[in-house]
Amino acid sequence: MQSCRLFGGSMGNKLVKLFAVWSALALTPAVAFAEYKLNLQTPNTALGHEIYDLHTDITWICVVIFVIVFGFMFYSIFKHRKSAGHQAAQFHHNTLVEVLWTAIPALILIAMAVPGTKALTHMRDTAEPDLTIKATGYQWKWGYDYIKGEGEGISFYSNLATPRAQIDGTDIAGRNANPHYLLEVDNVLVIPTGKKVRMLVTGADVIHAWWVPALAVKQDAIPGFIRDTWFKAEQPGIFRGQCAELCGKDHGFMPIVVEVKSPADYAKWVESQKDKIAKTKVADNPDKEWTLDELKARGEKVYAQNCVACHQATGMGVPNTFPALSGSKIVNGPKEGQIDRVLNGKPGTAMAPFKGQLSDTEIAAVITYTRNNWANKTGEAVTPADVKAGRSAKPAG
Amino acid sequence: MSTAAHDHGHSHDHGHDDHAHKPYGMMRWVKSTNHKDIGTMYLWFSFTMFLLGGCMALAIRTELFEPGLQILTPERFNSMITYHGLIMVFGAIMPAFVGFANWLIPMQIGAPDMAFPRMNNLSFWLLPPAALLLIAAQFVPGGGAGVGWTMYAPLSTQAGVAMDLTIFAVHILGMSSIMGSINIITTILNMRAPGMGMMKMPLFCWTWLITAYLLVAAMPVLAGAVTMTLTDRHFGTSFFNAAGGGDPVLYQHIFWFFGHPEVYIIAIPAFGVISQVIPAFSRKPLFGYASMVYATASIAILSFLVWAHHMYTVGMPVEAQLYFMYATTLIAVPTGVKVFNWVATMWRGSLTFETPMLFALGFLFLFTLGGFTGLVLSVVPVDVQLHDTYYVVAHFHYVMVAGALFSAFAGIYFWLPKWTGKMYNEKLGQIHFWLSLIFFNVAFFVQHFLGLAGMPRRVPDYSLQFAEFNMISSIGAWGFGLAQLLFLYIVVKCITSGEKALDKQWEGADSLEWTHLPSPPPYHSFVTPPIVK
Numbered sequence: 001m002q003s004c005r006l007f008g009g010s011m012g013n014k015l016v017k018l019f020a021v022w023s024a025l026a027l028t029p030a031v032a033f034a035e036y037k038l039n040l041q042t043p044n045t046a047l048g049h050e051i052y053d054l055h056t057d058i059t060w061i062c063v064v065i066f067v068i069v070f071g072f073m074f075y076s077i078f079k080h081r082k083s084a085g086h087q088a089a090q091f092h093h094n095t096l097v098e099v100l101w102t103a104i105p106a107l108i109l110i111a112m113a114v115p116g117t118k119a120l121t122h123m124r125d126t127a128e129p130d131l132t133i134k135a136t137g138y139q140w141k142w143g144y145d146y147i148k149g150e151g152e153g154i155s156f157y158s159n160l161a162t163p164r165a166q167i168d169g170t171d172i173a174g175r176n177a178n179p180h181y182l183l184e185v186d187n188v189l190v191i192p193t194g195k196k197v198r199m200l201v202t203g204a205d206v207i208h209a210w211w212v213p214a215l216a217v218k219q220d221a222i223p224g225f226i227r228d229t230w231f232k233a234e235q236p237g238i239f240r241g242q243c244a245e246l247c248g249k250d251h252g253f254m255p256i257v258v259e260v261k262s263p264a265d266y267a268k269w270v271e272s273q274k275d276k277i278a279k280t281k282v283a284d285n286p287d288k289e290w291t292l293d294e295l296k297a298r299g300e301k302v303y304a305q306n307c308v309a310c311h312q313a314t315g316m317g318v319p320n321t322f323p324a325l326s327g328s329k330i331v332n333g334p335k336e337g338q339i340d341r342v343l344n345g346k347p348g349t350a351m352a353p354f355k356g357q358l359s360d361t362e363i364a365a366v367i368t369y370t371r372n373n374w375a376n377k378t379g380e381a382v383t384p385a386d387v388k389a390g391r392s393a394k395p396a397g
Numbered sequence: 398m399s400t401a402a403h404d405h406g407h408s409h410d411h412g413h414d415d416h417a418h419k420p421y422g423m424m425r426w427v428k429s430t431n432h433k434d435i436g437t438m439y440l441w442f443s444f445t446m447f448l449l450g451g452c453m454a455l456a457i458r459t460e461l462f463e464p465g466l467q468i469l470t471p472e473r474f475n476s477m478i479t480y481h482g483l484i485m486v487f488g489a490i491m492p493a494f495v496g497f498a499n500w501l502i503p504m505q506i507g508a509p510d511m512a513f514p515r516m517n518n519l520s521f522w523l524l525p526p527a528a529l530l531l532i533a534a535q536f537v538p539g540g541g542a543g544v545g546w547t548m549y550a551p552l553s554t555q556a557g558v559a560m561d562l563t564i565f566a567v568h569i570l571g572m573s574s575i576m577g578s579i580n581i582i583t584t585i586l587n588m589r590a591p592g593m594g595m596m597k598m599p600l601f602c603w604t605w606l607i608t609a610y611l612l613v614a615a616m617p618v619l620a621g622a623v624t625m626t627l628t629d630r631h632f633g634t635s636f637f638n639a640a641g642g643g644d645p646v647l648y649q650h651i652f653w654f655f656g657h658p659e660v661y662i663i664a665i666p667a668f669g670v671i672s673q674v675i676p677a678f679s680r681k682p683l684f685g686y687a688s689m690v691y692a693t694a695s696i697a698i699l700s701f702l703v704w705a706h707h708m709y710t711v712g713m714p715v716e717a718q719l720y721f722m723y724a725t726t727l728i729a730v731p732t733g734v735k736v737f738n739w740v741a742t743m744w745r746g747s748l749t750f751e752t753p754m755l756f757a758l759g760f761l762f763l764f765t766l767g768g769f770t771g772l773v774l775s776v777v778p779v780d781v782q783l784h785d786t787y788y789v790v791a792h793f794h795y796v797m798v799a800g801a802l803f804s805a806f807a808g809i810y811f812w813l814p815k816w817t818g819k820m821y822n823e824k825l826g827q828i829h830f831w832l833s834l835i836f837f838n839v840a841f842f843v844q845h846f847l848g849l850a851g852m853p854r855r856v857p858d859y860s861l862q863f864a865e866f867n868m869i870s871s872i873g874a875w876g877f878g879l880a881q882l883l884f885l886y887i888v889v890k891c892i893t894s895g896e897k898a899l900d901k902q903w904e905g906a907d908s909l910e911w912t913h914l915p916s917p918p919p920y921h922s923f924v925t926p927p928i929v930k
Contacts, residue, residue: 070740086745
């Protein structure tokens with residue numbers, strides 16, 4: 001690829017900065033350019049470098065053509081004006097010129113298509129991965145399952161970690177002091193350097209897109225289908241991206257954070273995760289005797305991760321869009337009805353089925369929490385065994 | 398609005414056998430079958446929608462002025478981007494060019510009126526109910542549908558009742574466009590004056606003939622896509638639902654099979670206007686007339702073969718991606734021919750720079766810039782980084798605003814003296830141009846950098862690294878929006894108290910409406926066909 005390069009990367013940066021001066025400087029004279037990001041993010045994969053250079057080359061080709069064509073136009077504007085006494089010539093075609101300006105652009109396009117084709121075939125080669133991870137887009141969070149390779153079996157959800165108060169403006173100072181505002185999550189995706197990671201991407205409800213600019217990957221997450229993409233990170237570090245396909249209310253609030261670790265650190269992380277899974281298994285043991293308070297405490301955490309975006313912390317939902325749970329007929333009605341709704345969702349709405357996402361204990365806990373919170377005072381504990389029974393019942397549809 | 402545009406139909410009597418048995422007052426407009434009255438209504442409707450869609454754009458840019466949520470909830474924000482797009486594309490730009498077609502085609506080919514005057518009336522009067530549906534969608538329970546103007550399934554099957562209103566609005570708009578197109582095709586093919594061969598028609602008529610065929614072919618596809626969404630929503634079908642054997646990506650294929658020709662439905666009439674304006678102010682015939690016609694037809698045909706370049710990230714087979722990449726870059730060839738021809742038309746001309754020419758040059762310069770960013774986006778691996786970012790937002794606003802809208806402004810200033818018989822204020826027109834040019838670039842040029850640095854589109858909030866450019870962009874958007882009020886003032890002032898315009902206001906204009914008709918033209922343009930040599 002390097003041999004195809006027409007212009008150096010630093011030239012590309014200068015060019016882009018020149019444009020920035022042209023457009024931005026006029027408005028804000030005291031701009032400190034170091035603060036402005038004017039080009040693609042610094043890539044952390046070989047493919048990313050290839051794309052970065054391809055973009056620079058094509059942009060330069062466009063600039064050269066642009067300058068030539070509009071050089072003619074501006075020459076004409078200054079020299080061939082009536083006020084300068086210029087008389088109009090009356091020619092209206094020239095076959096040779098017309099053939100040339102059809103053929104030359106066609107040749108330039110072919111020259112551009114060669115590196116484009118090369119990078120594309122490189123990009124789509126997902127064969128022989130070292131590690132396979134499935135990313136599932138939910139409204140509005142990401143779920144990750146380590147399918148194959150070191151760390152197989154690890155599985156978690158990744159939610160926005162920025163406090164709501166910073167977003168809605170009650171904590172502006174906190175927002176201004178937060179360098180990762182909207183680009184931080186509770187559980188980051190961890191991967192090792194130098195390993196080919198194949199991402200299987202799908203959606204649970206609507207279309208999302210899994211995008212990390214520095215890793216040069218963007219793949220739509222399409223419900224009912226699994227697509228794949230890959231990357232091989234070069235350097236350790238933390239890389240941030242966002243959902244790139246409009247997916248409803250909180251589309252702007254489901255970031256992706258990837259932490260790239262050295263293989264040794266990655267192995268340590270895998271161990272710690274396996275420990276955590278074992279501990280949760282013990283803590284969430286569905287066969288143990290759960291008290292109402294234990295379930296409520298566990299349920300509050302589940303609610304904060306899975307339900308709060310729509311039904312809100314107040315349990316009041318959003319009028320006409322997301323129903324209130326506080327005072328809801330379903331929540332205050334027979335428990336089977338609510339278990340069915342949480343397990344199977346409500347088709348055609350944003351209420352997703354949670355049977356694949358949450359364990360019996362988690363569902364029992366969150367249902368117990370909602371039935372004994374806000375205006376709801378059923379005093380009733382729903383046990384993991386109730387949920388298990390609900391799983392084998394026929395969905396109410 | 399009716400008073401403002403009132404006098405050009407009947408203020409002028411020139412001894413033609415004028416079949417002007419027209420009702421007066423409101424009924425003149427409601428029942429009108431006259432191409433000029435209908436053209437006027439299209440243009441005023443379009444400007445009203447332009448202001449409405451513009452207010453939505455300003456709501457969006459105000460929300461994005463700084464990080465955090467200030468004036469819009471995320472749901473309302475999504476609804477604003479949806480209806481801003483739909484209203485600007487279907488309510489503002491498309492009707493504006495249909496307005497031009499109505500006014501100009503009969504005059505330019507030497508005909509008395511359009512071929513189907515009553516259908517012409519219906520095609521216009523379908524627009525206000527569609528607009529009302531789009532506006533009503535904002536006020537139903539749950540608010541407007543936050544699905545984007547592309548209305549991708551399954552987000553659109555999940556949306557509230559506003560989605561149904563939107564679907565019906567799209568159906569009605571589609572019917573209106575198809576009827577308008579049938580009218581234009583029939584008029585151009587059958588009603589040319591003797592001697593007006595196809596290759597003698599002004600290029601504006603050629604571009605509209607080609608556009609009308611695009612509309613007839615593309616609009617039913619959109620109607621199909623939204624009808625399938627409707628049945629998925631209410632009648633238990635699963636076209637776009639994998640759980641029922643459907644495929645969400647199917648919607649995108651169908652939508653963009655309409656959506657890419659739609660881009661050219663907007664751009665090609667704009668090319669037509671520019672091809673009239675540049676020769677007139679260069680005092681020189683259009684360079685390469687025949688190659689312009691062939692280039693336009695090539696662009697139209699290619700536009701049906703490249704739809705999936707809007708879908709590079711859905712995970713198509715690599716062979717399909719290669720095909721769509723090559724086919725897309727190919728469009729640069731005929732588009733390049735057009736740009737070269739316009740520059741060659743100016744070359745060694747005798748140029749003056751009245752407002753229409755300024756807007757035409759603004760179009761040429763900025764549309765080409767938007768074309769180049771389109772070329773960057775056509776290369777799949779690069780597009781994968783830029784898809785659904787602000788780079789794309791910048792790209793299509795260069796093509797749609799600096800392209801189509803600037804060309805519409807050029808056309809309005811060019812033909813306003815002909816239509817009204819009065820002259821606009823040249824100085825104010827030039828101020829309108831410079832304000833539009835500067836603020837447009839302030840608003841949109843910086844968005845290229847936002848996209849490159851990784852800001853996704855359609856988000857109501859963003860991280861702090863994007864704050865400065867968003868603030869600059871919002872200032873530009875407000876400046877651009879306010880500058881359009883000056884345009885309204887210029888047009889109203891021209892109609893009410895402009896100086897008398899000449900029959901051939903522009904020295905270099907040479908089509909029939911300038912050479913054979915007074916300003917303003919009689920109610921029925923040509924009762925006896927002119928002789929075209």
